[in-house]
Amino acid sequence: MAKSSRNEQRLRRHRRVRKKVSGTADRPRLNIFRSLNHIYAQVIDDAAGHTIVAASTLDDEIKPKLKGLKKSEHAAMVGTVIAEKSKAAGITTVIFDRGGYQYHGRIQSLAEAAREAGLKF
Numbered sequence: 001m002a003k004s005s006r007n008e009q010r011l012r013r014h015r016r017v018r019k020k021v022s023g024t025a026d027r028p029r030l031n032i033f034r035s036l037n038h039i040y041a042q043v044i045d046d047a048a049g050h051t052i053v054a055a056s057t058l059d060d061e062i063k064p065k066l067k068g069l070k071k072s073e074h075a076a077m078v079g080t081v082i083a084e085k086s087k088a089a090g091i092t093t094v095i096f097d098r099g100g101y102q103y104h105g106r107i108q109s110l111a112e113a114a115r116e117a118g119l120k121f
Contacts, residue, residue, distance in 0.1 A: 014100030021097055022046040030082070030094040030114070030121060032107055039075045039106055041082040041114075043094060053085040075106035079113030086119055093120040 004012075023029030023046045033040040040056040057066060057074050062081060066074050086094065101107045115121070 010100035012100070017097065017100065021095055023095055027093050027095055028052055028091060029097050030086075030119070031097045032099045032101065032110060034075075034099070034101055034106055037071075039071075039078055039110060041078055041110060043082065043086050043089075043091060052091065053082065053089050055082040055085060072106050072109040075110040076113035079110035080117045082110075083114040083117030083119040087117075092118070096121040 038057040
């Protein structure tokens with residue numbers, strides 16, 4: 001049997017979690033995607049099938065502030081912004097979907113910053 005790549009293993013974990021985790025209108029899903037250089041967060045209503053709010057390190061409001069910071073600090077900034085946008089959209093509680101990634105490093109930084117900014121999960 002061929003050895004599967006890290007991303008295939010992550011996608012397998014993500015599919016396994018997504019069987020049980022889905023967002024509703026009153027409690028949407030906070031989804032995280034992490035690439036080598038950037039991190040993306042979306043608050044998704046799976047019942048309606050659309051993204052309510054999104055933030056990433058590529059956003060115009062965040063990108064200029066990232067110069068000279070570590071990747072985990074980038075993630076914390078995205079977590080703060082996604083929490084602020086969610087509260088502005090009337091969302092206070094979400095279901096956290098770590099996307100098959102280990103709850104460690106950038107994923108943990110984003111989650112803790114979102115919690116500190118007032119998002120409950």
